[in-house]
Amino acid sequence: MGQKYNRLDKDQAALLLVDHQSGLISLVQDFTPDDFKNSVIALADIGKFFNLPTVITTSFDEGPNGPIVPEIVERHPEAPFIHRPGQINAWDNEDFVKAVEATGRKQLIIAGVVTDVCVGFVTLSAIEAGYDVFVVTDASGTFNHTVQQAAWNRMSAAGAQMMNWFSVACELHRDWRNDMEGLGNLLSNHLPNYRNLMTSYFTLQDAKKG
Amino acid sequence: MGQKYNRLDKDQAALLLVDHQSGLISLVQDFTPDDFKNSVIALADIGKFFNLPTVITTSFDEGPNGPIVPEIVERHPEAPFIHRPGQINAWDNEDFVKAVEATGRKQLIIAGVVTDVCVGFVTLSAIEAGYDVFVVTDASGTFNHTVQQAAWNRMSAAGAQMMNWFSVACELHRDWRNDMEGLGNLLSNHLPNYRNLMTSYFTLQDAKKG
Amino acid sequence: MGQKYNRLDKDQAALLLVDHQSGLISLVQDFTPDDFKNSVIALADIGKFFNLPTVITTSFDEGPNGPIVPEIVERHPEAPFIHRPGQINAWDNEDFVKAVEATGRKQLIIAGVVTDVCVGFVTLSAIEAGYDVFVVTDASGTFNHTVQQAAWNRMSAAGAQMMNWFSVACELHRDWRNDMEGLGNLLSNHLPNYRNLMTSYFTLQDAKKG
């Protein structure tokens, strides 16, 4: 008998966005700025598209770390937003843990800045607390590739699943027929080459009809 | 006592080719186009050479994803070919699962586009269903190296074995004497430097005879 | 005495966008798709912001090359748009050359796909015709880094100046005071880390006022 496939389910998953702040993001160098911005917004869009309960948190956002990037709040204006007064590991903040518990979900999709700390610590704490954790590797950034790999290693060894925003979207969606246009828009907005495929295709289709 | 070597066996293995479609392949950037094309065709040739039961599937091949690349169908004209109407994970498609079951094999050699979704989801489902999965890493492509590594991590953690087309061929063949010319041709067609070794060698052999 | 600084001037420059087509862009692998999309749109925005006379051309846009990406036409709906019936070098097309001449400008800012052909050939022809050419390297894409470097070498040896979209914008703008908000928006939209600087800064400014 094989191993159980711990599969993302849109009715069991919540989204945690940790410390995507304007100052902290300037520390990220394991992705190009364009790639990282695209992945973070794509993930925020996924949360919205699938109506995932979403929890936002920041660390000292009145200091050098800077405020959360506006694109996240625009997409999740009503999400609980925990401004931590000092705890580095968001799980050490009671309000954050309560907000997560209030989602009633057992699958946590987590991304943040920086991967080794803001994502890593929450991930390890959440696993200890009995949650299933899915780390969105491309929407989480850090200082350089070496640090990224060490952080992945630690989280993976603890049982977290390493994913990327595209596979999160696809695993939640299951079947294109659930909302073909919705998923198509998501991909068109965040995968330039998929957008190009659609542009070519629909242009030809229109020509056919014309 | 050591761990059991879960070894590919040409009488126990089937080949699953997932979504090698002309549109989707344009998304692949973790290999050069020449390298990727060569690996995919090499794997299709392996399936043919070893008479592996082969199952082909595509996702929405009348839309932007495009049709399957012709080189695959040419080599496997009689393989069951499942055109999925919407399921992203091919294992969610009953016809596909039935086609796999119909092979009667328990070892599944899987490759496809993109690695994190089309390969990853099938792999995790197949493992859950009790199959042994061998992922052909170089005949599976995706958006970039980060996504590739996250996908490998997830599949490997679930027990899939990470291989490449050359090691698949060699593990299936076992002994050159089973068909020296056959394996030689396979390598000559898909490993340019091996072809060069053969060219140099046979030229010298011919000179000797001459 | 030093060498004359051949400097971009918004009253002397025209923008040529060559073959940014949905099919051809899928060939580009010397930039990530996000980076390339961002640079191309940034350049189109520059043309609009500085009211540069702009000429658009495509090659066989009813065939596999695909139509121009919509973001370009949206920003330049009234630009002359030359659909070339077969000429690979746009300069071999009389309508294109006339459109360029009609701009009355002597400085040509050129970008396109692929760098070695669609950009390179026009660049060499335009230089021969007496124009000053400024190649926008990051809004021009091609197959891989080796081809990119060979193409730069050839164009540079002929006297073209190698630039990037950001330096084009800055050289055209000359002084922030000419339109502080306008340039700020341009940078905020296309340089994620500059946007972050602005987010942090204005949040603090607002806090001060509040």
Place this chain on the structure above:
Amino acid sequence: MGQKYNRLDKDQAALLLVDHQSGLISLVQDFTPDDFKNSVIALADIGKFFNLPTVITTSFDEGPNGPIVPEIVERHPEAPFIHRPGQINAWDNEDFVKAVEATGRKQLIIAGVVTDVCVGFVTLSAIEAGYDVFVVTDASGTFNHTVQQAAWNRMSAAGAQMMNWFSVACELHRDWRNDMEGLGNLLSNHLPNYRNLMTSYFTLQDAKKG
């Protein structure tokens, strides 16, 4: 139930600095010299800031391996310093093991040169002896990336946790409020981009007051 989070605790952790010698460091090529120097000193500063019991050791420091780099001893002048007469694995040296035992700590933060030997062997021995080991990957250097990855693989497979100096600092500190200025100084001294965030922020704050 999830896996226990084995979390660094400043009252349970000791710091082991292994063979950061002036000669041996010239062998390190998996980091730039500036990056490596910065990480090693940052880690030494962490030891001092958190008052971690620290053990220093060197191998043949009167020969070609060279003496310990002075920055370490300056920060830890009273740490036990074991000059090993020949043992390659520091754990084979009784004095070293006694010094570690004398710390009374069960969590060992280990860094050194070279990663595959001086760090790797101590790590494996310490795990066997029942300690929890946290390897500081960016303050440990070796010949090249391949060797680095093989060493990580071996240590990780044995249960060591892969970390970096920044995550070590953050996991030990837990809450900024424990010493805001202290942690701020540490980051300012060793993360140039964080220092820049602080410079921008405090300049604006001062302007507000002025």
Place this chain on the structure above:
Amino acid sequence: MGQKYNRLDKDQAALLLVDHQSGLISLVQDFTPDDFKNSVIALADIGKFFNLPTVITTSFDEGPNGPIVPEIVERHPEAPFIHRPGQINAWDNEDFVKAVEATGRKQLIIAGVVTDVCVGFVTLSAIEAGYDVFVVTDASGTFNHTVQQAAWNRMSAAGAQMMNWFSVACELHRDWRNDMEGLGNLLSNHLPNYRNLMTSYFTLQDAKKG
């Protein structure tokens, strides 16, 4: 006035293929074997497609350097083939120079193995002799990237133009209408992603008709 565009012309150009031998190619490491094989054959196909006078030469092809790769001779069975008895620089071989002169062409398209020697020396000699040289960078290989770049630098400084097989094909062809199917086949055979564009396109066209 601008600089004269020294443009490839199919009636003025000859193709020189220097030392693409089975042994020597095993020294090439600045390209993947698949990429290099593809580029070399693409260039040989270009020579055939445009009926370029072609000269082939090898160095000691009965020794360790090995024979010419068969794909070249298959495409140019009647090309003069100079087996050099010892001259490293093919231009030092009278028969080779005569064969080049016999083409009556002044534009020489040159590729070979290794770039720094077999291509570089011929290039410098041919320029001295008054020819225009176009080096095909991706059909010329050598030991590593550093050597490649030094070789490009030397040839470029002497006035050679750095190109790639695709730009050579396009510059020779000038206009798709000269032979749309011919150029299409060439690209389809050697640019996997262009082949994919064509596959998608013609499948849709067929569907339209069907």
Place this chain on the structure above:
Amino acid sequence: MGQKYNRLDKDQAALLLVDHQSGLISLVQDFTPDDFKNSVIALADIGKFFNLPTVITTSFDEGPNGPIVPEIVERHPEAPFIHRPGQINAWDNEDFVKAVEATGRKQLIIAGVVTDVCVGFVTLSAIEAGYDVFVVTDASGTFNHTVQQAAWNRMSAAGAQMMNWFSVACELHRDWRNDMEGLGNLLSNHLPNYRNLMTSYFTLQDAKKG
């Protein structure tokens, strides 16, 4: 006869530091933060060590660009410091040009952020004005490697000499005997591996004496 060697001379050279501001530096991604910080401070130290007339300038340092990094002003407290009110090219600011002229030097050593704009534009203007320009490539940073290379290409084509802080120091110093300890300190502070050589050497020398 050979080409005149345009050699840095400490009595003919001035140092221009352009826009090394805390906000702008967060845009730099063609060097690691540690490497870049080290190179910039090394260059500032060189200016001080050789008593080079030094001119500092910033762009909008009260806005998002942030203030100059403090390490520069600490080393050059009396250098003319031009806070530009809007000119992107510092050479468009009269005060800056006057400050440069006031140095009475004809050789300008220039570094800044970002390379393609703040360094590039000043460089091209200064060359036009008859100065000899020496760009310090590793103390000048920008968005990514592609932009860096385009900027180098443009400046180099105009006649600027590409250098690095170490070669600037050595060319100015000429002979170790001019101040052995001074140069030794400079290298020890900014070349970790040279510091290690000195540590090993002097330890052995001391042992000899002891």
Place this chain on the structure above:
Amino acid sequence: MGQKYNRLDKDQAALLLVDHQSGLISLVQDFTPDDFKNSVIALADIGKFFNLPTVITTSFDEGPNGPIVPEIVERHPEAPFIHRPGQINAWDNEDFVKAVEATGRKQLIIAGVVTDVCVGFVTLSAIEAGYDVFVVTDASGTFNHTVQQAAWNRMSAAGAQMMNWFSVACELHRDWRNDMEGLGNLLSNHLPNYRNLMTSYFTLQDAKKG
């Protein structure tokens, strides 16, 4: 309690060198040729220095694969040398297994060409047979980095330990005092930078005496 440290012991270890043949090595591209040659010879020297029972095997060495490289046989002229008539996995060859058994050792140090097949298959079979396997990653080569990483993944998941020649030497040697000159020579011959440290050191020592 910690995990048992499975440590190399010179009285329990044997060395297996698999298919380091002159033809096959031309396929290796995951290391530079100089690096790979150096590592392979270093490992052969280690076998000799520690008197490890050594088994050599080749595959079809009269065909294109070529003979074993002479440096190995020179160092191990009396080692059992199994010329396999066709088995790809050396463990499928009875003579090879018998030769391994005849060493009486339970720790197998394995290296070869190519990593994914010649090393990987033997490793997995030997683990199944109850041996402890230590793979020498830098003395094992293959087609490219992707294949290398897949092969490491598979072997590591089966319990093989990933090492490098330097850590093998150090773990076997245990204490410099066991043979200071012997180990020094080994390092001096195969680590150029260590040789440099020794050159500097002994020159200074000699100067002291002189």
Place this chain on the structure above:
Amino acid sequence: MGQKYNRLDKDQAALLLVDHQSGLISLVQDFTPDDFKNSVIALADIGKFFNLPTVITTSFDEGPNGPIVPEIVERHPEAPFIHRPGQINAWDNEDFVKAVEATGRKQLIIAGVVTDVCVGFVTLSAIEAGYDVFVVTDASGTFNHTVQQAAWNRMSAAGAQMMNWFSVACELHRDWRNDMEGLGNLLSNHLPNYRNLMTSYFTLQDAKKG
């Protein structure tokens, strides 16, 4: 008419080896240590093989820079060896210039450590003095790739030719028949893959005779 090919001639060339010292080489990180060592010794072997007049120089070789590596002196025991007392640019040392003049040669093949200073300064001075300079790029090392490229740029702009040891050897040798065995040995000793070609070839030849 083409440009004169400035070609290396063994009767006109001298070899200058600048500061290949055991300490300074530890600063080199733009090549792997094995690659760099191999290239330096290969170049020294070339000097010996072609009987080139050779001049050796070092900087402060009794201090931290360390003595010259022994492999160079072993190959050129009678070459003039200038121990500079302080001049950084060897051309500032009269004895060195005299030694160069005494060779009576006008072509100077130069390599050394570090590229940007020890090689760069001599190169620029020698060109000014009327010599033709050929820089051996792979036998010259420096801190990192950025510094390497800046140094190449400066030397190339001044008219130096960028070469590598292999092309130097081939250009000097001209024709294999001048000494087939001699050149064969040189290549066999320094090009592992060429050695492999020879091993395969001669083994087959011997088999033929046997």
